Amino acid sequence: MKQRILKIVCIGAGYVGGPTMAVIADRCPDISVTVIDLNAARIAAWNSDALPVYEPGLAEIVRRTRGRNLRFISQTEGAAAIAQADAVFISVNTPTKTQGEGAGKASDLSYVESCARYIAEHATGPTIVIEKSTMPVRAADTIKRILSSGKNGGSFHVLSNPEFLAEGTAIRDLEKPDRVLIGGENPTAIEALAAVYRHWVPEAAILRTGLWSAELSKLAANAFLAQRVSSINAISALCEATEADVDEVAGVCGADTRIGPKFLKASIGFGGSCFKKDLLSLIYLCEFYQLSGPAAYWQGVLDINEWQKRRIAAMAAEHAKLGGGVVAILGLAFKKNTNDFRESPAIDICNQLLASGVRLRLQDERVDAKDFAAHIVDQRKVGVEFFADVAPAADGADALLILTEWDCYATIDWPALFSSCGKNPAIFDGRAIIDRRAAISAGFKVYSVGKG
Ligand SMILES: NC(=O)c1ccc[n+]([C@@H]2O[C@H](COP(=O)([O-])OP(=O)(O)OC[C@H]3O[C@@H](n4cnc5c(N)ncnc54)[C@H](O)[C@@H]3O)[C@@H](O)[C@H]2O)c1
Known part of the structure; x- marks a missing residue:
């Protein structure tokens, strides 16, 4: 050779x-x-x-x-x-x-x-x-x-x-x-x-x-990363119920060198083409080798991720339906700085919102919203509109749902946006990135994941 x-x-x-x-x-x-x-x-x-x-x-x-x-x-x-x-x-x-x-x-x-x-x-x-x-x-x-x-x-x-x-x-x-x-x-x-x-x-x-360790290490590494996201998201729900602040809790936990600070940001859940499929692959391998306990453990990581998406979508739908039933989705990519929306949490969340009768106005910095809409499993194009910019997407919306942590959403001029929104507008910050105080004083109701 x-x-x-x-x-x-x-x-x-x-x-x-x-x-x-x-x-x-x-x-x-x-x-x-x-x-x-x-x-x-x-x-x-x-x-x-x-x-x-x-x-x-x-x-x-x-x-x-x-x-x-x-x-x-x-x-x-x-x-x-x-x-x-x-x-x-x-x-x-x-x-x-x-x-x-x-x-x-x-x-x-x-x-x-x-x-x-x-x-x-x-x-x-x-x-x-x-x-x-x-x-x-x-x-x-x-x-x-x-x-x-x-x-x-x-x-x-x-x-x-x-x-x-x-x-x-x-x-x-x-x-x-x-x-x-x-x-x-x-x-x-x-x-x-x-x-x-x-x-x-x-x-x-x-x-x-060795070959087998290398193959398994990749699946294990992705499973560990996904597990951290699900762990902090499980804590985020408890923070909301108890008025604790998930970023404070994450900061304290992450200061422990045994835990470390990375991958402890609460969110609407992980997405992307890898974490879910690699977890499923790991679960399948565990089942194949008749390791039901480990299979159930990793299944739990996936289950929390699904649960987190469902509960946040349900909150946004409930609020939007008090008004005109319009939700602006800010962010379709599964994370910032990519145009990739494979397995993006936005897909399941949009499907759930559409199924509950809400109309959607979609916007993202890099994802073509029409391309994204073609991937909404529900395929009910009725009630889906596409926008290149935030302001027109928010126009008339009862709820603004932030699903991707694009920097531009963290710096939105909330007072400027408020007057064009629906009557009693709420922000559902699925990434906990906005200036809550500025948004509240502009008149919005604000939900941020993991904030009491
Ligand atoms: N996307 C990530 O962040 C990431 C990170 C680490 C590892 N991975 C892994 O890397 C692999 C590739 O992921 P990706 O995101 O680049 O996928 P992708 O879908 O973006 O790209 C795969 C490409 O392979 C091409 N292809 C498929 N079969 C082919 C064939 N027989 N001959 C020639 N071309 C063929 C497809 O046309 C496609 O363009 C996957 O196993 C994934 O799990 C992905």
């Missing part, structure tokens, strides 16, 4: 593949990086000025690397690139299965498996195949099996190199990762990949483990 990786191919030009490969190309000018995807429109967007992924700092990196040592090409042009690659990253989606064994919980590995078949068909080897997608533990067995059935005799080593970036801070996370994790069985392959990261990541932050 080659000791040095000089040619990389990444299959999957999504929220992980695109930014990760852009940073590798930026930090490793000696390595040529090719990103391929089935989705031709996505590849075209990566080759344009309107990138398909919004992340602070990403556009600048793509601008200086694209055409130098970074290129985006369609799957049909990918075979030659795979044949020459020293390493191929698999960075495709691993959603929850919707049918068959484990439907509703287990990860759907069909996209990963089709990548493995594509690599087996075109690689001339020796090739390092790297799981960048989040996989259930022992998924590498399946990949190895598919690769070894290839007809052209390429030789392969499989590594697990799960990605820990968070959307919204992807570039910072990639440039200064807390850790890079490489799991594998072949020391030469592990060190070849470590050498790529050593271009900019300190050696001490490059962790090596």
